[in-house]
Amino acid sequence: MKIGFIGLGNMATAIIGGLLAKGMAATGEDGPAITAADIIGSAKTPETCQAQAQRFAIATTTDNREVATAADVLVLAVKPMFFPEVAREIAGTLREDTLVISIAAGLTVERIAQLFGRDADSFRLMRCMPNTPALVGAGCTAVVRGPGATDSDAALCTRLMDSCGRTILIPERLMDAASAVAGSSPAFAFMFIEALADGAVEAGMPRAQAYQFAAAALAGSAQLLLETGQHPGQLKDMVCSPGGTTIEGVKALEDGAFRATVMDAVGACVEKARQL
Ligand SMILES: NC(=O)C1=CN([C@@H]2O[C@H](COP(=O)(O)OP(=O)(O)OC[C@H]3O[C@@H](n4cnc5c(N)ncnc54)[C@H](O)[C@@H]3O)[C@@H](O)[C@H]2O)C=CC1
Ligand SMILES: O=C(O)[C@@H]1CCC=N1
Numbered sequence: 001m002k003i004g005f006i007g008l009g010n011m012a013t014a015i016i017g018g019l020l021a022k023g024m025a026a027t028g029e030d031g032p033a034i035t036a037a038d039i040i041g042s043a044k045t046p047e048t049c050q051a052q053a054q055r056f057a058i059a060t061t062t063d064n065r066e067v068a069t070a071a072d073v074l075v076l077a078v079k080p081m082f083f084p085e086v087a088r089e090i091a092g093t094l095r096e097d098t099l100v101i102s103i104a105a106g107l108t109v110e111r112i113a114q115l116f117g118r119d120a121d122s123f124r125l126m127r128c129m130p131n132t133p134a135l136v137g138a139g140c141t142a143v144v145r146g147p148g149a150t151d152s153d154a155a156l157c158t159r160l161m162d163s164c165g166r167t168i169l170i171p172e173r174l175m176d177a178a179s180a181v182a183g184s185s186p187a188f189a190f191m192f193i194e195a196l197a198d199g200a201v202e203a204g205m206p207r208a209q210a211y212q213f214a215a216a217a218l219a220g221s222a223q224l225l226l227e228t229g230q231h232p233g234q235l236k237d238m239v240c241s242p243g244g245t246t247i248e249g250v251k252a253l254e255d256g257a258f259r260a261t262v263m264d265a266v267g268a269c270v271e272k273a274r275q276l
Pocket of ligand 1: 048105
């Protein structure tokens with residue numbers, strides 16, 4: 001099975017990294033694992049092609065049509081604004097039986113089918129919203145099944161993305177929210193880590209050590225919530241000793257409208273996705 005990627009930027013390479021690290025079986029649990037020889041990718045510049053070919057030992061080309069023709073599964077990983085030109089370019093060469101996976105924010109199944117001149121009901125199309133932690137196998141991908149995708153398409157797409165972390169199947173109406181809370185939120189998490197570390201640096205801690213503490217605390221907190229299934233408010237309360245240090249910090253965050261600001265950030269992402 002050939003897996004093609006059009007666009008070899010941050011997200012495509014995070015998925016490729018996840019796929020190769022996990023050695024996912026392409027044809028089911030017991031099938032042969034996907035290797036670099038099964039992957040072909042295209043990018044706009046020969047420099048990007050060369051860099052990613054060297055990094056992953058995959059085949060690369062600047063010819064998107066070559067990838068579209070070769071792929072049994074084709075991941076479209078260009079920015080939404082470049083999507084229409086890529087669709088126009090490959091629509092004529094894309095095989096009928098190729099499973100197409102779009103990871104573009106904001107572009108609906110209906111719109112993508114339209115860009116390819118296909119009927120959504122018979123187009124084997126899945127939409128995914130992954131995130132960059134996929135690169136280390138810790139991604140979380142929202143998956144939407146297009147009306148023309150078969151059961152085995154949905155299973156294959158889920159298995160591919162599972163190799164980069166976890167996947168959650170959602171209806172398309174929730175995809176813009178998922179773009180924010182799955183796709184974009186690592187950026188917010190990194191800003192939070194930076195801010196935590198800056199605070200520790202201000203209190204005298206060496207910066208490198210501060211990043212380690214901040215990142216480990218975030219990763220550990222997320223793991224605690226996912227493994228116990230406890231409410232985040234309850235887990236927060238467990239940290240806040242009466243008259244202690246943490247509640248002073250919680251008060252400072254509330255004074256700075258921390259939660260409302262984060263909600264606004266998610267809302268801004270959703271709004272932008274709707275405009276794309
Ligand atoms: N970066 C992220 O965390 C996430 C990104 N996405 C989606 O993934 C897609 C790609 O985003 P990134 O990887 O961040 O962008 P990027 O800019 O890092 O990568 C896009 C790649 O596409 C290439 N490209 C542009 N026009 C092309 C063309 N005509 N033919 C072939 N290649 C072309 C660029 O040279 C670049 O290598 C976007 O649609 C975005 O919405 C989804 C979830 C998370
Ligand atoms: O910023 C973006 O447009 C993409 C979509 C979700 C994360 N990154």
